[in-house]
Amino acid sequence: MNSPHRPTPDRSPKQTLRRDFAKSAVVGAIAGCSLPRISKGLHAAEKAPTRLRVAFIGVGGRGGGNLASVTKDPGVEAVAICDVDQRRLDAAQKLHPDARQYTDYRKLYEHADDIDAVVVSVPEHSHAFATMPALKLGKHVYCEKPLTHNIAESRAITLAAEQAGVATQMGTQIHANANYHRVVELIQSGAIGDVHETHVWVGRAWGLQNEAYAKQHGDIVYVTEQPSQKMKPPEFLDWDLWLGPAPWRPYHEVYFPGPKWYRWWDFGSGTMSDLGSHWNDLPFWALNLDAPLSVTADGPPPHAELAPASMSATYEYGPRGAMPACRLTWYQGALKPELWEMGKIPQWNSGALFIGSEGMLLSDYGKHLLLPEDQFQNFVPPPETLPVPVSHHQEWLDACRHGTPTGSPFSYAGPLTEANHLGNVAYRTGAPIEWDAKAMRVTNVEAANRFVSRQPRDGWKLEDL
Structure with a gap:
């Protein structure tokens, strides 16, 4: 954050805590627990x-x-x-x-x-x-x-x-876990300075272009098109209702049960939108992110039917209040950040790396590190100001009864979901996209807008429900 209280770079990590942390913590609480x-x-x-x-x-x-x-x-x-x-x-x-x-x-x-x-x-x-x-x-x-x-x-x-x-x-x-709360406090208190760059990666390698993984796990989903063989749905399954608003197709065991459906564009969005909900959640919260200005994706040639096992997506965000413009890059499957590949950070299978002007912070679901570690040996963490709920479900039940906050209300989860989906839009488009969030349109590649929405199957209209 461009705070007037930001210390000079030669001060100790303890001194890098901003004097306006109390204000920052309130902003963080509002952003993450709206x-x-x-x-x-x-x-x-x-x-x-x-x-x-x-x-x-x-x-x-x-x-x-x-x-x-x-x-x-x-x-x-x-x-x-x-x-x-x-x-x-x-x-x-x-x-x-x-x-x-x-x-x-x-x-x-x-x-x-x-x-x-x-x-x-x-x-x-x-x-x-x-x-x-x-x-x-x-x-x-x-x-x-x-x-x-x-x-x-x-x-x-x-x-x-x-x-x-x-x-x-x-x-x-x-x-809802304590680790995410502590990371948000560290980032928003200025423990690593202004954050201009974030990298998020997950090791999950489900999807197309990963035949060896599929065979190793007995996964029959590794196909490249809709199966031509027709199968009778199991007696216990109402296949038509399972399809719901998705385009109709004959039943086949490559779609059901879960998580097989997850890789098919008609039913899911692959790893990007699924695990992105968990992993991109941390920088989305800590950095007060909302709608990106542009997204560029990379990976194997996009497939019409199936999401990829490996891909990356880079998001450009403008300034948010006192926070500077920043870049967030997502990696899945075989792809990892350059610092990870070079062995300059711990090679965790999945993680979120915040790169600041005065250090770095690496986190996964349950732990985090301030890097370089020798620079932060005497670091004193900021006060714990973000209350940790008993559980994610209990937090919602309490909100139902008393109108108290939840950590992922739809006012927060909606924009997070949109941003994750934009990674897939850029990947499937095969070109960088520029995003007008207010108009809900890609402005530079008209063909990309076909991935922003879809026409539901006959008999299913969202506005009629």
């Missing part, structure tokens, strides 16, 4: 009973974990469960025998008078369509990451949440 943008006041939260009646859309896999975690709260009652997989419904019903059972979430919303809140854990391509009805009905919503399948859906959900004035949370559980 109150829901409530245009109608907190009347819904103020009147909410201590007991919360919650509907769960998607109750297997990640959805099963969300169901178990949310219902640990003794004040939560699972009043409705929904899944297109009858096996998962039956398993959830044994745990919650009084809950109504649905395979089509549209039917669930026709009987929503006794529902206070909704947890959405379906595959990515249906996130917006399962979330929008809840917002329109004034229900609190927890939705798994990434918030939506594309940028236009994310913008629509963000605006709908603002209008609804309810408690929202995207499922970025790592946002």
Whole structure:
């Protein structure tokens, strides 16, 4: 930050803490733990009973974990469960025998008078369509990451949440851990000076161009086009409902169950938008990022059907308040930052590296380092001003009841999701893109705008839900 209190470079790391940290900490708290943008006041939260009646859309896999975690709260009652997989419904019903059972979430919303809140854990391509009805009905919503399948859906959900004035949370559980909070305090207190450059990398190597990895893990998803062989859907699966708003295609085991669907553009967005929700979350929060000005991506030639295993995307951001313009580069799969390749930083499999004018900070989910380590031997960290929630789920439940903040409200998670998707837009376009966030358009390559939104399948319209 260009603070007038910034010390000269020859002072010790302890002295590099800015005297205006208290102000910075408040800004950070607002950026990372924003109150829901409530245009109608907190009347819904103020009147909410201590007991919360919650509907769960998607109750297997990640959805099963969300169901178990949310219902640990003794004040939560699972009043409705929904899944297109009858096996998962039956398993959830044994745990919650009084809950109504649905395979089509549209039917669930026709009987929503006794529902206070909704947890959405379906595959990515249906996130917006399962979330929008809840917002329109004034229900609190927890939705798994990434918030939506594309940028236009994310913008629509963000605006709908603002209008609804309810408690929202995207499922970025790592946002709630203590390590992320401490990193944000360090960056925003000026521990490493002005940050102009950030690198984020993940070791996950799922997707196209990685046949050896696929074979090693028995992954049948390594194909280069839609399978021509037709398969009959399992008896327990409603394939048409699973497809939802995505283009229709015959059932095949390369798509189902998860995470197989995750690599197909029609259903997911690959590693970029999925793990980007967790890893780009840290610089997004710490540096008060929002919409990038431009994005350039690199990797293997884009494929029409499948997301890549390895790629990179570089985002250019303008100044934000007192924070200077900065560049964020994302790497996935085999790609890593040059400093990592040269062995000049610890070679963690995944990490986020902040490069400042007075040092560097390296973090992963659970730990962080100030670098060079000898420079920071006597460093005294800033006060811990960002409160750490009991859990990501409990933070949302408390917000439903009392109108308190959440760490990843849709007002924050929406722009984060849009930025992550823009990395894929640039990659699939095959050219650098310039972004007009207000107009929600790529301004320099018209063809890129076909990746900003998509027409849902007949019978599915987001605005009709």
